[in-house]
Amino acid sequence: MVAVITPLCDAGMGIPTVTAARILKGQLSGHSGEETQLEMDKFPYVSLSKTYNTDAQVADSAGTATAYLCGVKANEGTVGVSAAAVRSQCNTTFGNEVTSILKWAKDAGKSVGIVTTTRVNHATPSAAYAHCVDRDWFSDAEMPVEAVQAGCKDIAQQLFENIPNINVIMGGGRKYMFPKNTSDVEYPGEHKHMGTRKDGRNLVEEWKERVKDLRGHYVWNRKDLLALNPNNVDYLLGLFEPGDLPYSLERNTETDPSLTEMVDVAIRILRKNPQGFYLLVEGGRIDHGHHEGKAKQALHEAVEMDRAIGRAGLMTSPYDTLTVVTADHSHVFNFGGYTPRGNSITGLAPMVSDVDQKPFTAILYGNGPGYKIVNGVRENVSTIDYNQNNYQAQSAVPLRMETHGGEDVAVFSKGPMAHLLHGVKEQNYIPHVMAYAACIGQNTRHCVSAVSQATGPSAALPGVLAALLSLTPLLC
Ligand SMILES: *[C@@H]1O[C@H](CO)[C@@H](O)[C@H](O)[C@H]1NC(C)=O
Ligand SMILES: *[C@@H]1O[C@H](CO)[C@@H](O)[C@H](O)[C@H]1NC(C)=O
Numbered sequence: 137m138v139a140v141i142t143p144l145c146d147a148g149m150g151i152p153t154v155t156a157a158r159i160l161k162g163q164l165s166g167h168s169g170e171e172t173q174l175e176m177d178k179f180p181y182v183s184l185s186k187t188y189n190t191d192a193q194v195a196d197s198a199g200t201a202t203a204y205l206c207g208v209k210a211n212e213g214t215v216g217v218s219a220a221a222v223r224s225q226c227n228t229t230f231g232n233e234v235t236s237i238l239k240w241a242k243d244a245g246k247s248v249g250i251v252t253t254t255r256v257n258h259a260t261p262s263a264a265y266a267h268c269v270d271r272d273w274f275s276d277a278e279m280p281v282e283a284v285q286a287g288c289k290d291i292a293q294q295l296f297e298n299i300p301n302i303n304v305i306m307g308g309g310r311k312y313m314f315p316k317n318t319s320d321v322e323y324p325g326e327h328k329h330m331g332t333r334k335d336g337r338n339l340v341e342e343w344k345e346r347v348k349d350l351r352g353h354y355v356w357n358r359k360d361l362l363a364l365n366p367n368n369v370d371y372l373l374g375l376f377e378p379g380d381l382p383y384s385l386e387r388n389t390e391t392d393p394s395l396t397e398m399v400d401v402a403i404r405i406l407r408k409n410p411q412g413f414y415l416l417v418e419g420g421r422i423d424h425g426h427h428e429g430k431a432k433q434a435l436h437e438a439v440e441m442d443r444a445i446g447r448a449g450l451m452t453s454p455y456d457t458l459t460v461v462t463a464d465h466s467h468v469f470n471f472g473g474y475t476p477r478g479n480s481i482t483g484l485a486p487m488v489s490d491v492d493q494k495p496f497t498a499i500l501y502g503n504g505p506g507y508k509i510v511n512g513v514r515e516n517v518s519t520i521d522y523n524q525n526n527y528q529a530q531s532a533v534p535l536r537m538e539t540h541g542g543e544d545v546a547v548f549s550k551g552p553m554a555h556l557l558h559g560v561k562e563q564n565y566i567p568h569v570m571a572y573a574a575c576i577g578q579n580t581r582h583c584v585s586a587v588s589q590a591t592g593p594s595a596a597l598p599g600v601l602a603a604l605l606s607l608t609p610l611l612c
């Protein structure tokens with residue numbers, strides 16, 4: 137868990153993060169790194185996505201998730217509502233709700249799932265099922281009383297009520313599902329991990345009751361997850377932490393599954409549906425690592441995300457599965473300094489500054505908590521261990537939390553209709569392509585003709601399995 141001011145963020149994988157993760161991946165297996173191929177590097181199509189929100193040049197994860205899941209750009213801080221909704225103003229919710237590709241897929245008879253390393257009611261996943269003017273309304277305890285009275289619902293409640301029976305839900309966020317003061321199963325008696333709900337509801341018990349005759353299973357630790365036989369599971373709720381999952385470098389391998397393990401189980405459950413499936417996967421803690429200035433954590437998260445993409449690739453076929461990997465937004469993270477080939481990605485540039493005569497790391501942030509002045513001058517990084525997991529890379533401007541970046545992010549795609557994701561596109565174009573490929577949502581005329589002709593590769597389209605792997609940098 138992060139010990140910093142709660143970042144209300146998710147993904148965040150900009151292009152510098154992709155490149156640095158590629159080098160790290162190679163260096164972890166003993167190579168110089170630059171020549172390594174990430175799994176996403178092997179995708180045949182790449183596009184750039186313009187990430188701005190309707191009211192923000194530099195985006196947050198809520199507005200961007202609404203764009204790439206619901207197909208419309210939205211205001212910062214809002215999920216599953218159009219730009220007519222005003223952040224935190226409950227009464228602007230009603231009539232402005234927009235639906236997501238997850239719902240379009242469910243309505244079309246596909247199985248659907250959400251897998252994230254953050255809370256399952258965090259900004260990115262919530263845009264798939266909730267309509268909320270405030271991304272921070274995790275449970276009713278985080279909401280103003282007036283908003284509850286005016287009929288607005290917290291995001292945890294919406295997870296279970298808006299789209300009945302999402303087949304797979306995995307991530308963190310246990311505490312938002314239990315009544316206030318309920319002790320957590322993994323951290324008994326620890327106050328900060330206790331249930332938060334003021335309405336006294338136990339959403340997990342309610343869910344278990346609802347799916348008890350439908351081959352539904354609730355698990356809260358890795359061992360129980362891996363003990364399941366996915367062939368005998370049609371509904372899975374896995375909540376592995378009271379809040380976000382830990383960074384993969386700090387994961388408790390007894391209790392917390394890796395992102396790759398969660399994706400593996402999710403696909404095994406979802407792919408049993410002959411009509412196909414839709415899966416949203418979020419490597420949400422890339423963003424958190426960056427916000428904390430902890431580049432090494434962020435990059436290891438990105439490498440784990442890439443491993444999950446590789447696993448998903450082994451379990452699906454590009455002949456019937458569209459896979460899209462993208463980020464919600466970037467970060468002000470970069471690396472440079474004329475480092476030689478094979479230089480450790482967390483290492484130093486080969487020269488000292490010709491201004492202050494001090495060494496500097498290749499990785500630097502534009503702003504963030506790594507800004508350090510020691511005795512009135514820039515810290516000499518040779519006097520500290522800049523390779524440790526939680527080292528905060530230097531930044532130009534001091535901020536308690538590093539910010540998102542405003543530049544375009546990459547969209548990698550493979551599978552049916554993947555070629556439509558090319559060129560520079562608005563972020564909200566993405567789900568329309570996925571829906572078009574899967575023959576779900578509003579625009580399905582091409583599917584009818586494909587079926588009636590029943591010839592050529594397009595005849596297979598209605599069975600498309602759409603998987604969105606949202607390799608995200610963190611958005612706050
Ligand atoms: C909506 O609520 C805001 C306060 O949050 C209030 O100022 C505004 O008048 C309300 N609008 C309507 C149409 O009720
Ligand atoms: C929760 O615990 C706190 C502190 O122990 C107590 O003040 C509060 O009344 C309790 N609330 C409920 C709903 O039990």
Ligand SMILES: *[C@@H]1O[C@H](CO)[C@@H](O)[C@H](O)[C@H]1NC(C)=O
Nearest residue numbers: 492493494495516517518519
């Ligand atoms: C920085 O620290 C290293 C290691 O202690 C030292 O050799 C070097 O002289 C220092 N550079 C400056 C400019 O203080």
Ligand SMILES: [Zn+2]
Nearest residue numbers: 145610611612
């Ligand atoms: Zn963020």
